[in-house]
Amino acid sequence: MKKLFWLLLPHLLATMMAHAQEEKDKTKLDVWLTTADGGKLLAKQPDLFFEKDSGDMKTHEIVYVDERITYQxxxxxxxxxxxxAAYVLNRYLNPARRDSVMTELFGSEGMRLSFVRQMIGASGYEIGGDYSYDDLPTGKTDTGLVHFSIRKDQADVIPMLKTARLKNSELKIFGSPCSAPGWMKNTGSMRGTGGSFLLPRYYDTYARYFVKYVQAYEKEGIPLYAVTIQNEPEFGPETYPGMIMTAREQADFIKNNIGPAFADAGISTKLIIFDHNWGLYSAGDKGFKYPLELLEDSIARKYIDGTGFHNYGGSPELQSFVHDKYPGMDIWFTEGSGGEWIGGFRESMKEFVSRVIIGSVRNWSKGVCLWNLVLDKGNMLQKSKRPEDQNCAACYGLMMIDPSGNITRMPEYYALAHASKFVASGAKRIASSSRHDSIENVAFINPDGSKVILVINNGKTDATFRIAWNGGNVVYKLRQGDVATLTWN
Structure with missing residues (x-):
């Protein structure tokens, strides 16, 4: 017996070493989970490992991932x-608490937010009412922009943007106007009431207004990655600033005014058109036609870098219509707000993970920017306004903060964090597919080579599925409505 043991020992050792090497060679996946009932919130789960394909791949839904095929x-x-958002961060939190929150939002160990919108003047979410960077008494004009000033932004917005940039050096900031100064418009008001529009005689002045804005922010140490020409150009709100600008008007303004003005000033800030819904409420595919009509102008197109979209109507597939027609033009998702109208936690996660993040990115979005970063808890800053001055008192920020500094993290926070925390700036979307409809996903490869896949079970029942990659696969189960992010090297 002893002799047999010594005879078999080399074989046993070889088998053990081979098994150990096989275990070592397995690729580990880190997993984070948010459940549809909110019981688990971006919670780290036990590690998984890719196993060699068993040959029987028919037993579960399969998501194939292939980093050899890359997209945007x-x-x-x-x-x-x-x-x-800036007011609440700057005024509701003491310095230590504010630093902690900004680290959580922008820092490398937090959400790592890297694509932020800044409003060029008032948007309806300001303290102190409507304002532009060149406000004048009724009847006065300032074509020389002598009175141009970003002073009001210097109270809260600029300090908070500077702090965000300190937390994340890769932060990209883009600006969006809701309206030109009132004196440039047919109504004399920044409000969108009555379909107010920019008077053609002020097109050149307004272009120089954009130039001064970009230069003023640059002087503050805040470079602007992009500007959108007009927020929601086919909607004229009565209770906050807005301005109608047709596709033809936007094309004329770009090719004759702001495009040449940026070029003459040596400004490389990108120009984004449209900045409105996938589909405009009951207007069918009008939201799809607007950017195509604008991009048909070959002269304007020379100055345009891409198109921005919102989610208050329509579906993200419309982005691909624009991309397919003009593949050289980039696409961004530039606004989407959470709010009471969506429903509870499950419904909000579905909207923002399925439609906004997965939907828009699979349809060519380079960036995803939601609406308010933070708001005051209960929206009392909105509700305290006169009804004729209120914007959206039912909207959510990623965080809701009360005057004592207490924080509630909203569903949109977790939806966005499932992507932002793991997908680095400069990552590329990679091929990922599914045989069925329940498991929706989008996958990325980061600049360091690590892979990320974001998955939601959007079906009617719990689902067990496989992720197949590089000759191996891993089995995972998601309950109906659950969201998971899986990463591996």
Missing amino acids: EMDGFGAAMTGT
């Missing part, structure tokens, strides 16, 4: 630093 490069994920 990502700018990142984020939300808007509106006036209210």
Whole structure:
């Protein structure tokens, strides 16, 4: 017996070493889970490992991942630093608490937000009412822009943007106007009431207004990655600033005014058109036609870098219509707000993970930017306004913060974090597919070579599925409505 043991020992050792090497060679996946009932919130789960294909791949739904096929490069994920967001961060939190929150939102160990919107003047989420960077008494004009000033932004918005940039050096900031100064418009008001529009005689002045804005922010140490020409150009709100600008008007303004003005000033800030819904409420595919009509102008197109979209109507597939027609033009998702109208936690996660993040990115979005970064808890800063001055008192920020500094993290926070925390700036979307409809996903490869896949079970029942990659696969189960992010090297 002893002799047999010594005879078999080399074989046993070889088998053990081979098994150990096989275990060592397995690729580990890190997993984070948010459940549809909110019981688990971006919670780290036990590690998984890719196993060699068993040959029987028919037993579960399969998501194939292939980093050899790449698509758009990502700018990142984020939300808007509106006036209210900046005010709440700057005024409701003491310095230590504020630093902690900004680290959580922008820092390398936090959400790593890297794509942030800043409003050029008032948006309806300001403290102190409507304002532009060149406000004048009724009847006065300032074509020389002598009175141009970003002073109001220097109270809260600029300090908070500077702090965000300190937390994330890769932060990209883009600006969006809701309206030109009132004196440039047919109504004399920044409000969108009555379909107010920019008077053609002020097109050149307004272009120089954009130039001064970009230069003023640059002087503050805040370079602007892009500007959108007009927020929601086919909607004229009565209770906050807005301005109608047709596709033809936007094309004329770009090719004759702002495009040449930026070129003459040596400004490389990108120009983004449209900045409105996938589909405009009941207007069918009108939201799809607007950017195509604008991009048909070959002269304007020379100055345009891409198209921005919102989610208040329509579906993200419309982005691909624009991309397929003009593949050289980039696409961004530039606004989407959470709010009471969506429903509870499950419904909000579905909207923002399925439609906004997965939907828009699979349809060519380079970046995903939600609406308010933070708001005051209960929206009292909105509700305290006169009804004729209120914007959206039912909207959510990623965080809701009360005057004592207490924080509630909203569903949109977790939806966005499932992508922003793991997908780095400069990552590329890679091929990922599914045989069925329940498991929706989008996958990325980061600049360091690590892979990320974001998955939601959007079916009617719990689902067990396989992720197949590089000759191996891993089995995972998601309950109906659950969201998971899986990463591996």
